Amino acid sequence: MNTDQLLNELETNQLLSLDQRSRIEEYNRHKPVSLYGYIRVALYLSITSIIGGLGVLIYENINTAGHIVLLLVLSLLTLGSFLFVFRQGLPYSSARVDHQNPYLDTVLLLGCLLFLVVEGYAQYQFQVFGTRYGVATLLPALLFLFLAYRFDHQGVLSLGLSSLASWIGLTVTPNELLVKNDFTDISVLITALVFGGTVTLLSKILAIRNIKSHFNYTYLLIAGTLFLAASTAGMITFDSWKFVFSILSGVGCWYFYVNARLGESLLFLLIGLVFGYITVTYLLFSQLSLEFGAFFGSLYFLLSAAGVVWFLLNFKKLLGKTV
């Protein structure tokens, strides 16, 4: 049924007046197409392209470029970006801030990424931080976290958290989370658990105090997922400690579930479910013999997956929420 037929039906059933129908038809004829999403994705991809290209350019031409001039240009661009956001941005507020300037988000992100390039270049060429590489990662982390809160930018917040994770030797980039973090190393595992747990707890404290409570989404997504990935990896890697890690994983999954219930996001429900399922399944099968496991496996997957599907179909009734 097309729109005209629907309008006919609505008018016939006296759900719309003739005047309303005319206005709707006029609106349909002339309604503008919003390019908002398209332009924003294109802007972010342009920035990624610039930063990627600049990074390689500097690396390839590090011995021949006029270092001071190049560094000066990049620094000016970075400073200019930050000056722009400080001039155009609204004052700080603990609540969500919607900046009127449509470029502010993009310029802030560009400035932060350029800062990384400038810092890396300065460190390589002039050894600005000497051998204190930790400072080189901590400085951008603190700067980005400050800017994220000052200008209410969740993308910059995730940059800050990534830098903070880099400072302690971890990576939280989605495609590298399970690949670059060596979870077979107990020190990396413990670090990831402590980092994930501490950051998640801190975000909860800030949310309770109503300090950018909407940032809890990004904190949980990054730090919480790292915590779950580490605890699950620990359960699989360190057999003698699997029950300890499985309890940690269980606590993490419960926390994701609680946040999903509070209306944060159904993504958290999905993450909690998937990691919880992996944990329970692994624990179960690690206790069974191979022969029994083969038969039991099919039955388990059939019934357990059906159970999860049933839960997902009825979670609104079960949780009593309108997420």
Added chain:
Amino acid sequence: MIGYNQELLKNLRVQELAKEWFSKKLITEENLRGIMDRYSSLPYQPNWFVKIGLFIFTCVCILGGTLIFLPFADFENAEKFISPGYGIILFFALNYFIKNRKLYFSGIDNALLYTIPLCFAFQVMELGVFLGDTPWLIGLCYLPILVLLVYFYGEPLVSLVAYLDLLFIVAAVSFEFSIGKLLLPFILFSLSILCWLSIRHFQQKETTGYWSVCFTTLHYATLCTAYISINYGIVRGGNMSLNGLPSPSPEITFSGIFWALTFLVPAIYLFTGYRLRKISFLILSGLFLLFSFLTWHSYYPVLSSEWTVTLVGTLGLILFVLLIRALKTPQKGFSYTPEGDLEVGILLGNIIATQAGSLGSDTPSGPKFGGGDFGGGGSEATY
């Protein structure tokens, strides 16, 4: 025998429209309430993340369900009836869930829909081999199953697979003739445009609303395959692969025509998107113009790749900033109206920001810095 309840789908469409009209103040709250009450019964369409979860665990369930055939696994020719038998069970399960749980592309029905044709894969292959053992015959044997599923359920991925199957059949048949090989890009281009025109024709009919989602998917797919079939780089690379020629790929016949089409087709999409105010054409034209430029660059590089990437990014940034400025007030049917704070937008922003951040601090081949103290934390010489 349509799979989904059309009345529920109509109610869904009416509610979506009513919400849009209300947000634009074209109807009152009383009108909105009246419409929502009258068209209250809706199909089950969960949130995207729940949909992903339902899909994953339905797949696990389907795999686990093969258990019921374990007692028959040792029978002679078991593989000939177990798989299609399971497919039939899944088909009835699909219709049961759709009818009783009012599912509509909920993840569960999608998983079942994708598995059903796979259950008949062995039989279709056997039939194809029996008829002539040529690739296009096997594709042709599969096509009716896919078309029937598209007719009953209008599922977009199944419709995409059916379309790609059709392309494969035509391509494989063309390949059996030397003139067909030579004209393959033009044959595929013509078929894509023909399919696009057919989709457009069907979309304009009043009785085809049930398949609107799969028409949208095929709209994108046909425009993509039309471009891909005539892109110079893809044709040249395809020619090398299909004819087993050594690298580097040799120059192709009609290269001038392909170069012209490589830029002309996205330009036509851009013009069409602008004239008809269709965002799908604008998105594809942007992507394909970039791809055409990169194709040109790969054969006739003016600058090094890193300079090209940096300059393209800079030009893109300038272009889109100017576009934002131009669209502060809606112009020529386009606007830059911020949409609702979608969770997907925030999630995407976080992912792009962290990925870009890792690019800004990574170097292409191994760490350049080494030695010395850490200066805190666990960071090492991998800055």
